[in-house]
Amino acid sequence: MILYFSATGNTEFVAKKLAEYMNDEVINLLERIRNKDYSEIHSDRPFVICSPIYVCEMPRFFADFIDKLELTGNRNVYYVFTSGGYAGIAAALGRKQAKRKGMVYRGRAEFRMPRNYPISRRYPLLPENEVLERIEDTKKKLPEVAKQIYNGERIKLRRLTYFEKIVTYPFNPVWVKYKHTAKPFHTTEKCMGCGKCARVCPLNNIKLVDKKPQWGNTCAHCMACMSGCPTESIEYGNITQDKYKYHFKKFCKD
Ligand SMILES: Cc1cc2nc3c(=O)[nH]c(=O)nc-3n(C[C@H](O)[C@H](O)[C@H](O)COP(=O)(O)O)c2cc1C
Structure with missing residues (x-):
């Protein structure tokens, strides 16, 4: 069961493609988030939570929503992040969230997608050729990630450093505020x-x-x-x- 939030389409693309490759169900959570609808979603297959990255984490409103959402059935959960290139401590927070929900964290996949944030002076929008390159790279990587999840494999990426964790966690709320x-x-x-x-x-x-x-x-x-x-x-x-x-x-x- 693939669940996603996407504001500008990157995560939606990844989530729908994963669903297609895995022949699994996919749900856009936007309306549920807007309506604070935390009612049960049941799946016999692992849950795959797909999210963009905001300031080195999953958007906190989305993480809060997932905390409250009732997920029943299969207890395995994967996280799939789309970012402009750095997903920060999202994986560590995902692991903690899985534990809070009584679920088993099976790893995370990351996709480097086009930047979507024209307000940022530091990370400007990319020229068209780079946007297209990133989309092509993602298309190539998707079948492998889908296969890993489909086969129930644990996905291992690099471990986050302690320094990243202690610097990023308090930085996010201050920046956002x-x-x-x-x-x-x-x-x-x-x-x-x-x-x-x-x-x-x-x-x-x-x-x-x-x-x-x-x-x-x-x-x-x-x-x-x-x-x-x-x-x-x-x-x-x-x-x-x-x-x-x-x-x-x-x-x-x-
Ligand atoms: C408010 C905001 C903060 C972001 N922060 C990061 C970040 O910390 N690291 C990063 O690599 N990308 C960052 N991005 C880029 C997005 O994570 C990326 O473009 C993502 O794929 C957008 O997904 P969506 O199209 O599904 O909304 C940020 C984007 C926004 C709007």
Whole structure:
């Protein structure tokens, strides 16, 4: 059973491909997250939790959701992360989460996918050729990971260092608190008030007022609103206006 959250399509692609290769079921958890629906999901096959990485971890709202979600049946769990190249301490936290849930951690796979965060000055969006290269690399790697999970193998990647763990864990909440503000989000005249941004926000943080989106105080900077906007009318201060808005489906139709 493959469960995923994806804001800009990378994780969705990986999750659906794994499901296809493994002939397994796949569930997009967005609506459940929005509705705080933690009701039972049952699977006789191992659970595979697929997540993007935000600030070196699974998004905390997603990790919190998984904590509360009732998973019954098979007790094995794999984690699959998509990131811009560094998944930080997500694996260590996944292992702890599995333990809290009374499940058996079977390892994690990581896919280096295109960056999706135009607000970041340090990790800018990639040029098209690099985006396509990363997608191709992922396509090549997917069958092997699917085979490992399908065969119930333990997936072993490098061990995280103690230094990574002690530096990253306290860093995340501080960064998120000061940097993940929604205040600078606004729309340009291209906004037609369709409300898609509100519907794709995992935290229900966007309300339409007079057909214009207004952002509240809870924002994970996931970029679902910006990247899903059909008229590309959502900007963040003056940081994003000259940048393209990343969504996986703009680069790959698979
Ligand atoms: C708020 C935010 C923080 C991110 N932090 C990291 C990070 O710490 N390391 C990294 O490699 N990629 C980071 N990324 C990139 C995403 O993890 C990556 O592009 C991912 O594949 C997006 O998945 P999605 O398209 O399914 O939402 C970050 C992206 C966002 C929006």
